[in-house]
Amino acid sequence: MELTQIRMFKTVYDTGSIARAAEVLHCVPSNITARIKALEAELGIALFYRQGRGLKISPAGEIFLTYAARMLTLADEAKRAVHPDAAPSGPLRIGAIESSATARLPRLLAKYHARYPDVSLELITGTGMQLLDATQNNKLDGAIVAIDVKRPQLRRTSMYREDLVLIAPESLGPVHSAADLQGKSIFMWPEGCPYRAALERWLLQSGQTQPIISIANYGTIVGCVSAGAGVALVPKGVFEQYRKGAGWVGYEFAELTSVDNLFYWHEHSEHHPARDAFVAMLRAEFEPALTPLE
Template identity: 30%
Template structure:
C-alpha cells in the first residue's frame, strides 16, 4: 500500500473537499481523485461520499482514519531514521506563532540553510494553543509558542527562549507619574483574556486591586500598540525585546512588582525521531 495515497486521503478528510486537498498537496484534483479511487480499490470499500463540491467520509473511512494517521507518521519516522547523515532526515514539521515567525526564526533559518541545506523545514503558523495540541498529537515535531499557564505533558521537552515582563504602554505624549494611578484613571485597552498574555494582565490587575475603565479587548500586541499610539487608551502588554516604542508612537513604563512574565520557547515530543533536529534548530536560535 502506497502511504502517499493515505496522505492524500487524510488531506481530503481534513480539508473537506478534493479541490482544497489538491491545493494543499500541490496536485491536480484529478490526481487526488485517482489516488482516492486506487486506495478504495485496495481496501475494497468506498471511503468518500460526494456531495456537490464537498465530500463526506463513509463509515469505513471513520474506522480507518486514526490508523491511517498512525501509519503515515510511522512511515515518515522510518524515512527519518534511515538517514545516513549525522541528523535524521527531514522535513522538520515546525509550528510557530506570528511573533516567532517575524522575530525569532529568520536569523536561525538563514544559518540552518547554510549548515543543513538537505534538510527541509515545513512551518505551520498558528496560535500557541493550537500548535501545542498538534505537537502532542504528533502532527508537528515542535512548535515555538508561549508557555501555557499549566504544566506541559510529561512526554514533551521545553526550552525557554525569551522572557517578556508586563509593562504599561501609553501614548508618547502622556506624562506618567504613577503607573497604577494611570491604569486606574485612563481608558484601558485589554489584552484578550483568552490568551496567556491577557490572563497575566488580568492576574496583575487583580493582584493590585485595579478595575480599569476598559474600552476595548483585543488579541494581538501590534494592534494594541496601534490603538495606544492613536490615543485610544493605555494598556498592559508583554514587553518584546525587539520593540521600538518611540518609533511606534508609544511610551513604555515599568510596572511595580511583583513582576509577571510571558515566556516564549520551543516545545517538542521527547521521543520523536526528529528530536535531534529540534535541538539543532534551538542551538542556532540561541546563537
Template identity: 35%
Template sequence: MELKDLYIFMKVVETGNISKAAKELNYVQSNVTARIHKLEEELTTPLFHRHNRGMTLTPEGKTLIQYAEKILSQVTDMKKAFQNADKPTGKLEIGSVETVIKLPFILSTYNKKYQNVDLSLTTGVTEELIDEVLNYRLDGAFITAGNHNVHPDLVQYDVFEEELVLVSDMNPVSLEEIKEKPFLVFSSGCGYRAKLQEWLRDEQVVPSKLMELGTLETILGSVYSGLGVSYVPKSIVEHHHARGLMQYHRLPEQYSKIKTVFIRKKDAFLTSSLEKFIETIGEIRSVQGTTFPFFLRE
C-alpha cells in the same frame, strides 16, 4: 491497507473534495475515488458524507484522521532516521509565536550551517502551536509558558524569560486609571493575554472593552494613538519609551514574568535536523548568556 490510501485520504480531507485532491496529487479523479472506496470497504464504514458542496467527514472519518496522522508521522520519522547525523536533510517544520525583531537570526544561523534542510516557519498563538506539535503537524515550536511543563506529552527547552509591562500613550495616567481603559490584546490562546487576564481577575477588574488586534505593530500604533493600553514584553517597548512615544507600568512579578520555551513531541523520533536545531538554540544562548539574541511575541 496501503500507505498510499492514507495519503490520499488525508489529501481529500485537506482539500474537501475528490477533484481538488486528484489535481494536487496528479492522479485521475477516478483513481482517488476508487482508493477512498477501497479504504471504506476495508474499514467497513463510510468515511465521508457526499453532498453537492463536496465531502464532509463522518465521525468514523474523524477518528481515522488521528490514526493516519500518527502512522504517516512514524513513516516520516523512519525515513528521517536514516539521515546523515552531521548533514541532515529533508523538511523541518517549526512553529513560533509571531516574530518580533531577531527570530530570523536563529533561523538564518541554522540555515547557513545545514543548507540541505528545508526549513519552514509557521506562526500562531501558544495554544494553537501546542496542538500542532501534539498532532505531529509541526516538528517543534517556540511558545510562551509559565513555570510548569505545558503538557506531559511534550519535551520543552527553556529559551529565555521576559518581563511583561502595561503600555499606554504618554498622557499622564495612574495604574488605577489604566484599569478603566480599553485593553488591546492578541487572540485567545496567547500567553501574554492569559497573564493579563489573571491580573485583571485578581484585581476584580472587568475591562470596559477588550479589543483583539492581529499584529504587534497594530497594537503599538493603537497604544501610541491613545486607543487603549496593552500588555507586552518590556524589551519590545523600551526604545519607544526612550523616544517619548509611550510609557510602561510594571505589575507584580507573579503576573509579569513569562518564559519562552521550545517544545517538541516526546514520543516523536528526534531527527538529526531537529536535534541540530535544538543544539543551535543552545549554542546561541550560551554565547549570549542569559539574554537571547531575538525576541518573540504573540
C-alpha cells in the same frame, strides 16, 4: 492498508479535493479515488462525503485522521532513522505564538534557511493551546509557546524568558502604578494569553477592575496604542520590534513578572535531524541555554 493510501487520504483532507491532491502527489485523480475507496472498504467506513463541489471529512474520518498523521510521522521518522548521519532535510513544521514569530524568530529563521537549504520549513502561528494540540496530534514537529504545562506524550524545554512592558501613548502622561490606568482602554490578546493573565493579576492585586478589549493581533494592538486609544502589556520582544516611531512610552514594573517561553515536541518523534538542528540554533540564539523540564 498501505502508506500510499494513508498519504492520499491525508492529502485530500489537507487540500480539500481529489483534483488538488492529485496535483500535489503528481498522480491522476482516478488513482486517488480508487485507493481511498479501497481504504474505506478495508476500514468499513466512509472517510469523506460530498459537499457541493468539494469533499468534507466524515466523523469517522476525523478519528482516523489523527492515526493517519501519526502513522505518516512514524514512517518519516523511520526513514530518517535509517540515515542518522544525513544532513537535515525534508519538511519541518514549527508552531509559534505570534509574539515569538514576530519578534524573536525572524533572524533565526533566516540563519536556519541559509544553513539548511534542503529543509522545507513551515512556520504556523496560533494560540498556545492550539499549538500544543497540534503538536500532540503530530501535526507539528514542535511549538514555541508561553505556557508551562504537562501534556501527555509531549516533552518540553525552556527557551527564553520574556520580560513584559506596559506601553502607553505619550499623551497619557507618566504611568507610575496600575491606578494610573483607571478609566483607560486596555488592549490585550483574548482570554488564555499568559501575558493578559499577568496584567489581570497585577490589576487585581492593585484593586483595579478594568475591562479589557480583546484583539488577537499585536500589530493592531500596537496600532491602537500608537493612535492614543489606550494602553497594552506586551512582551519585550514586541516592544523592541515596534518601538521605533511608535509614539508611545514603555514601562516595566517589578510586579509584572517575566513569562517563560518553552519549546514542546512529541516524545514519539525523538530522532528528527531538521528539528534537532532548529533547537540547536535556538540554544545558540537565546541564552542561557535551554534546560530540560520533567
